[in-house]
Amino acid sequence: MIVGLTQIKGVGYMFANSIINNLKIDSSLRIGNLSNEQVKSIENIIQNPSSSNFPSWFLNRRKDIETGEDKHLITSDIDFTVRNDVEREKATGSWRGYRHMFGLKVRGQRTRCTGRKGGAVGVAKGGRVLPAQAGGAPGAPAAEGAPAAEGAPAAEGAPAAEGAKGSTAATKPGVENKQAPKTEKKEAPDAKKT
Numbered sequence: 735m736i737v738g739l740t741q742i743k744g745v746g747y748m749f750a751n752s753i754i755n756n757l758k759i760d761s762s763l764r765i766g767n768l769s770n771e772q773v774k775s776i777e778n779i780i781q782n783p784s785s786s787n788f789p790s791w792f793l794n795r796r797k798d799i800e801t802g803e804d805k806h807l808i809t810s811d812i813d814f815t816v817r818n819d820v821e822r823e824k825a826t827g828s829w830r831g832y833r834h835m836f837g838l839k840v841r842g843q844r845t846r847c848t849g850r851k852g853g854a855v856g857v858a859k860g861g862r863v864l865p866a867q868a869g870g871a872p873g874a875p876a877a878e879g880a881p882a883a884e885g886a887p888a889a890e891g892a893p894a895a896e897g898a899k900g901s902t903a904a905t906k907p908g909v910e911n912k913q914a915p916k917t918e919k920k921e922a923p924d925a926k927k928t
Contacts, residue, residue, distance in 0.1 A: 735750070735754050735759060738764075743809050743812060744807055745808065748792075749792065753776060753780070757779070781808075784804060788806075790804045793805060793806040794806055795807050820834050
């Protein structure tokens, strides 16, 4: 009986135990063996526990804001009432409402180490740093009509500047450009002599 009654949302172990004691039902009895009158009396107590001399501290909704009376909510009424309470607090702009709005803890718990949202906190590893391009900000396109800077790639459709060898050229003699892969010209294989 006790385990079966606690499967109802809003009925805990102590509430189920007190219902059984109040109705003088055997706690070891299986729910399927109850008579129709016993089932109706259990339903009446769950829906209106104040009629059965239950103390007010036993109920889960005391001094309801709208009606001011003590209630005991079950099943989907619990979720509906909690959702309405949170929305009312947000609308009034109370401190609890602000905490609910931003998804923070509401009841005074610490938030320094728990309740964190988002990714891990720490130092991000740095990626590879690209070398700076000569002449201007990196990634900026060359101005129209202006010759491309020495060593910088020519703009699309514009002729290559004098002294620039291809799209990537070494800036100083004897220094190789690390951005451009080395390309070596391969000679054609000798024709086999017969």
